[in-house]
Amino acid sequence: MCYGCGQIKASANWHVSANVAIPELHKRNGRICKRSMKRLGTETFFLFLLSAMAQRVPVSDVAGGSKRMSRVRVAVRLRPYMVKQDEKEEGACVKGLGPQNLEIINWRNSTETLQYQFDVFYGEQTTQQEVFLTSVKPILPHLLNGQNASVFAYGPTGAGKTHTMLGSQEQPGVIPRAVREVFQLVRAQETEGDDWDYTIGMSYLEIYNEKVLDLLSPSTQDLPIREDKDRNILIPGLTHTRLSSFSEFHTHFIPASLNRTTASTKLNHRSSRSHAIVLIKVVKSQRVAPHRQQTGKLYLVDLAGSEDNRRTGNQGLRLKESGAINLSLFTLSKVVDSLNAGVGRVPYRDSKLTRLLQDSLGGSAHSVMITNIAPEYKYYFDTFTALNFASKSKLIVNRPFVRETVSSTEPGKRTRQEKGCEATAEPQKKRLKERHREEQEAAPGLAQLLSPADSTVLDRLLALEKMMMGSPERERLNLLKTVAQSRREIQKLKEKQKELEEKALVFNAERKEQDQSVVTHKNGVETQKDTGLFRTNLPPLHRKQSTAAKPKKQQAVVTPLQVSQVQPLQQCAVVCKPLLCPSNKRKQHTKVLEDKENMGVGLPVTDTDWEFRLDTSVLEKSRTKILQVLNSGTLKDLKTLQLIGDKKAKLILGWRAVHGQFAQLEDLQKMEGITAKRFSSFIKANILSTIVK
Numbered sequence: 001m002c003y004g005c006g007q008i009k010a011s012a013n014w015h016v017s018a019n020v021a022i023p024e025l026h027k028r029n030g031r032i033c034k035r036s037m038k039r040l041g042t043e044t045f046f047l048f049l050l051s052a053m054a055q056r057v058p059v060s061d062v063a064g065g066s067k068r069m070s071r072v073r074v075a076v077r078l079r080p081y082m083v084k085q086d087e088k089e090e091g092a093c094v095k096g097l098g099p100q101n102l103e104i105i106n107w108r109n110s111t112e113t114l115q116y117q118f119d120v121f122y123g124e125q126t127t128q129q130e131v132f133l134t135s136v137k138p139i140l141p142h143l144l145n146g147q148n149a150s151v152f153a154y155g156p157t158g159a160g161k162t163h164t165m166l167g168s169q170e171q172p173g174v175i176p177r178a179v180r181e182v183f184q185l186v187r188a189q190e191t192e193g194d195d196w197d198y199t200i201g202m203s204y205l206e207i208y209n210e211k212v213l214d215l216l217s218p219s220t221q222d223l224p225i226r227e228d229k230d231r232n233i234l235i236p237g238l239t240h241t242r243l244s245s246f247s248e249f250h251t252h253f254i255p256a257s258l259n260r261t262t263a264s265t266k267l268n269h270r271s272s273r274s275h276a277i278v279l280i281k282v283v284k285s286q287r288v289a290p291h292r293q294q295t296g297k298l299y300l301v302d303l304a305g306s307e308d309n310r311r312t313g314n315q316g317l318r319l320k321e322s323g324a325i326n327l328s329l330f331t332l333s334k335v336v337d338s339l340n341a342g343v344g345r346v347p348y349r350d351s352k353l354t355r356l357l358q359d360s361l362g363g364s365a366h367s368v369m370i371t372n373i374a375p376e377y378k379y380y381f382d383t384f385t386a387l388n389f390a391s392k393s394k395l396i397v398n399r400p401f402v403r404e405t406v407s408s409t410e411p412g413k414r415t416r417q418e419k420g421c422e423a424t425a426e427p428q429k430k431r432l433k434e435r436h437r438e439e440q441e442a443a444p445g446l447a448q449l450l451s452p453a454d455s456t457v458l459d460r461l462l463a464l465e466k467m468m469m470g471s472p473e474r475e476r477l478n479l480l481k482t483v484a485q486s487r488r489e490i491q492k493l494k495e496k497q498k499e500l501e502e503k504a505l506v507f508n509a510e511r512k513e514q515d516q517s518v519v520t521h522k523n524g525v526e527t528q529k530d531t532g533l534f535r536t537n538l539p540p541l542h543r544k545q546s547t548a549a550k551p552k553k554q555q556a557v558v559t560p561l562q563v564s565q566v567q568p569l570q571q572c573a574v575v576c577k578p579l580l581c582p583s584n585k586r587k588q589h590t591k592v593l594e595d596k597e598n599m600g601v602g603l604p605v606t607d608t609d610w611e612f613r614l615d616t617s618v619l620e621k622s623r624t625k626i627l628q629v630l631n632s633g634t635l636k637d638l639k640t641l642q643l644i645g646d647k648k649a650k651l652i653l654g655w656r657a658v659h660g661q662f663a664q665l666e667d668l669q670k671m672e673g674i675t676a677k678r679f680s681s682f683i684k685a686n687i688l689s690t691i692v693k
């Protein structure tokens with residue numbers, strides 16, 4: 001029976017998770033039963049979706065079914081474990097399970113793992129040769145048939161993208177191997193003696209701070225990106241060098257690679273600060289009429305790594321670069337979401353990177369994505385994000401087609417495509433601008449979606465998960481609004497609490513002064529030490545009885561109590577303390593007053609002090625009441641608790657569904673995102689508020 005809606009299991013249209021904490025859920029039209037969300041609570045539901053994402057078996061390669069479709073092939077490569085990257089000696093958090101599978105610790109519950117399946121998984125021992133032979137070589141022959149192909153390395157900074165794509169002299173990576181293979185394929189065709197001529201050329205560019213820069217003819221000029229009427233992406237002004245041999249490629253490629261912007265960060269001493277794209281163009285021209293011409297392009301892309309600036313230690317220019325890198329990678333993620341959701345408008349134009357990769361994702365290229373990951377724990381969240389991105393990318397289907405023109409010109413003369421697209425781009429300018437504007441309006445910026453640097457890990461993950469799940473834009477915005485609303489509420493409550501504490505402080509100080517003046521007026525022999533402190537701790541009734549002050553003076557003392565009635569902390573301190581243990585409490589109170597005076601305003605000496613000033617029975621009663629709400633409250637009830645907004649309330653419901661009731665209030669700290677500090681604020685705010693009630 002479906003856990004969400006109670007429907008009886010009938011067909012295969014079900015999701016059964018391997019995760020024991022996740023019940024069976026019913027699926028309708030490929031979507032998971034909506035009621036599950038309500039029943040499971042947000043946390044478990046997310047867990048469920050992640051496990052669904054992680055364990056989804058890839059659909060059979062559509063390329064086999066239809067010649068016109070080719071699914072993006074996704075490989076994951078795990079870099080060898082590096083001791084120097086693991087200062088805390090925590091070991092690895094990722095483990096390979098087989099040629100296609102791997103698992104990673106579940107951040108929500110360290111006793112569980114999340115398992116993923118990809119087209120191929122390359123373990124730490126995999127050689128450059130193996131990666132090339134199994135993932136890249138098979139797509140290269142398409143280039144000679146006028147089709148496009150692309151290989152791109154994705155992953156967090158320091159995970160091995162440049163190693164995979166560029167490699168080193170001893171271990172050359174995908175780029176040199178692929179170019180050599182293209183030359184070999186062409187040579188093989190030429191020796192077969194077909195009636196085609198082949199030319200091979202290269203361009204090399206980097207996208208640095210959202211600028212397209214030519215690496216073969218370095219300059220600071222930002223090159224424009226254009227699209228012709230056949231949706232070919234072109235970059236007018238970009239150097240295109242004709243190559244006659246592989247060694248010629250080398251002579252251009254090596255010095256140009258040194259032009260690429262790299263810098264040292266905390267996570268990688270030679271970190272790529274830009275996305276680098278090598279473009280190899282194979283033009284195949286028929287020698288005889290009708291002089292057909294086919295053009296195949298190979299994009300070899302080494303993406304810059306996603307960066308968490310709290311760990312990279314980036315500042316100044318590095319921070320700006322990082323912002324541009326993260327923004328373009330975020331747009332890449334949005335593009336993948338849109339493609340998976342099948343929405344008409346895909347935001348390719350939101351970044352230069354996606355604009356250039358337009359053909360590789362949802363376009364006409366045969367694409368391979370190599371996701372590089374690092375095993376060390378400090379990369380955990382980056383790895384988790386990269387795996388989810390890879391997981392959703394494997395659902396993208398491209399539609400390769402042959403780019404062929406029948407040229408009226410003799411072979412060897414340049415076609416319009418080879419010359420660039422200035423002529424064709426102009427009429428489309430207006431349309432493109434409009435589309436660009438529409439897309440920008442529809443899509444929220446990174447700043448809106450990703451929490452700022454001070455956001456909690458939980459917020460960040462929830463936001464990421466939401467993005468990973470390819471949710472529609474509106475749903476995503478709603479979540480963000482809810483999160484923003486909860487933050488505002490928490491902020492307001494904090495301010496209110498602070499304000500009340502300030503008032504109480506002023507009140508105490510005033511009353512102390514007044515007490516002194518009352519006593520002095522009544523009995524000039526009594527010292528300040530004997531009377532002031534003790535009297536300050538007495539409830540108004542005691543004071544009235546014991547001092548028998550004149551009505552005028554009494555009024556002066558009693559009036560501020562109107563303040564203390566709305567200030568439970570101070571009211572309780574006044575009522576309970578002298579009755580419990582006068583001498584100790586007196587010392588404590590002196591300290592509180594001194595500290596408050598020193599600080600001017602604010603909290604008591606420590607955040608736990610307030611508890612000692614309450615009567616134990618009152619404290620216990622309040623705690624029981626809060627525990628009751630936590631264990632049996634509905635979403636609405638939970639939201640009546642202080643510092644619990646919609647999101648936290650849902651997390652609590654999720655927790656209850658998985659783990660049962662909270663044995664004690666302290667168990668709240670077992671939930672993700674509830675730190676000891678947050679817990680103590682929660683307890684304080686709620687106990688005080690139950691006392692007021």
Ligand SMILES: Nc1ncnc2c1ncn2[C@@H]1O[C@H](COP(=O)(O)OP(=O)(O)OP(=O)(O)O)[C@@H](O)[C@H]1O
Nearest residue numbers: 079080157158159160161162163268271272304305
């Ligand atoms: N498969 C591997 N085998 C051996 N060493 C590797 C492997 N992958 C990566 N490395 C090493 O790890 C370090 C970081 O790798 P690399 O510079 O390729 O990361 P990156 O993902 O390109 O980082 P960034 O995004 O910051 O440029 C390098 O010293 C590299 O030699």
